[in-house]
Amino acid sequence: MKVTVVGAGAVGASCAEYIAMKNFASEVVLLDIKEGYAEGKAMDLMQTASLNGFDTKITGSTSDYSKTANSDIAVITSGIPRKPGMTREELIGINAGIVKDVSSNLLKHSPNAIIIVVSNPMDTMTYLVHKTTDIPKHRIIGMGGALDSARFKYRLAEALGAPISDVDGMVIGGHSDTGMVPLIRHATRNSVKVSEFLPEDKMKWVVEETKVGGATLTKLLGTSAWYAPGAAVSGLVQAIACDQKKMFPCSTLLEGEFGLDDICIGVPVILGKNGIEKVVEIELSDAEKTKMKESAKGVKNTNGLLQL
Numbered sequence: 464m465k466v467t468v469v470g471a472g473a474v475g476a477s478c479a480e481y482i483a484m485k486n487f488a489s490e491v492v493l494l495d496i497k498e499g500y501a502e503g504k505a506m507d508l509m510q511t512a513s514l515n516g517f518d519t520k521i522t523g524s525t526s527d528y529s530k531t532a533n534s535d536i537a538v539i540t541s542g543i544p545r546k547p548g549m550t551r552e553e554l555i556g557i558n559a560g561i562v563k564d565v566s567s568n569l570l571k572h573s574p575n576a577i578i579i580v581v582s583n584p585m586d587t588m589t590y591l592v593h594k595t596t597d598i599p600k601h602r603i604i605g606m607g608g609a610l611d612s613a614r615f616k617y618r619l620a621e622a623l624g625a626p627i628s629d630v631d632g633m634v635i636g637g638h639s640d641t642g643m644v645p646l647i648r649h650a651t652r653n654s655v656k657v658s659e660f661l662p663e664d665k666m667k668w669v670v671e672e673t674k675v676g677g678a679t680l681t682k683l684l685g686t687s688a689w690y691a692p693g694a695a696v697s698g699l700v701q702a703i704a705c706d707q708k709k710m711f712p713c714s715t716l717l718e719g720e721f722g723l724d725d726i727c728i729g730v731p732v733i734l735g736k737n738g739i740e741k742v743v744e745i746e747l748s749d750a751e752k753t754k755m756k757e758s759a760k761g762v763k764n765t766n767g768l769l770q771l
């Protein structure tokens with residue numbers, strides 16, 4: 464199993480590290496445009512192998528896509544991150560060109576690869592890959608919901624005063640400060656609905672903190688987060704590489720599901736060796752449907768800025 468990660472920055476390197484630590488891939492190639500940067504990150508990570516007990520071979524490449532040839536999975540993390548006060552949507556001007564270029568280069572050398580898009584604004588970048596390549600939709604996956612759901616569980620555990628392992632929950636919708644739809648109605652502590660434990664105002668707090676989870680970290684760090692994003696990507700890569708048939712919320716092209724069309728947005732999917740093997744059309748309440756529609760409107764507005 465060969466995995467390429469384009470962009471050896473904060474998220475790319477974190478993602479390569481988690482993939483290696485989980486020890487399921489034979490090879491991870493990091494690629495970046497900064498001279499020597501990916502090679503340096505790869506060497507540093509390889510020097511953790513004996514300490515952390517993994518056998519995954521990590522190599523680096525400066526812009527040489529021949530090194531990525533025949534990758535089974537390719538992750539796109541190349542592009543600029545936001546700074547405090549910015550929205551993810553403001554990154555479109557620079558990142559759209561990068562993502563278009565990178566996906567085309569990747570597919571020249573790995574025509575059968577499954578592509579995981581991370582660069583922001585992620586739902587629009589996923590749509591861009593769909594529009595500018597000719598690969599089937601089940602091989603184009605946007606990562607956002609897995610991360611947002613992890614943040615949701617973090618906030619739920621905090622509000623409940625419970626260990627995170629007791630908590631389950633999912634966030635669908637667009638990966639944006641206003642577009643996320645945390646499904647609080649479905650969230651549970653050990654299969655008991657959280658509404659049994661939390662008052663309305665606490666649940667509202669959890670939802671609002673989840674939606675601005677990325678912005679909160681960006682304010683603290685001066686740039687956007689990388690540990691949880693890297694871990695979330697590694698979870699998707701492992702589900703595909705190990706054919707786990709796991710359910711994650713991912714951004715995928717919808718053609719009528721959830722009443723939405725011609726849009727990539729976060730919905731529950733089953734991930735296995737073929738990429739997205741199924742969109743799981745869960746029943747939404749009227750309020751959740753309205754939030755999903757509003758979220759889709761926001762993503763479509765951003766898609767409208769693409770020069771296709």
Ligand SMILES: NC(=O)c1ccc[n+]([C@@H]2O[C@H](COP(=O)([O-])OP(=O)(O)OC[C@H]3O[C@@H](n4cnc5c(N)ncnc54)[C@H](O)[C@@H]3O)[C@@H](O)[C@H]2O)c1
Binds near residue numbers: 686
């Ligand atoms: N979808 C998500 O949940 C999620 C989570 C975190 C970050 N992100 C996004 O991921 C992207 C990367 O974030 P980061 O913190 O790693 O940024 P970073 O600046 O640390 O790393 C980005 C890297 O991309 C490289 N790069 C730029 N253009 C390139 C090109 N054409 N080819 C190859 N490499 C190129 C840069 O040299 C840099 O090393 C940002 O757009 C950020 O918003 C998304």
Ligand SMILES: O=C(O)C[C@H](O)C(=O)O
Binds near residue numbers: 610676678
């Ligand atoms: O917040 C960001 O800009 C990066 C990423 O989308 C995140 O949610 O951490």
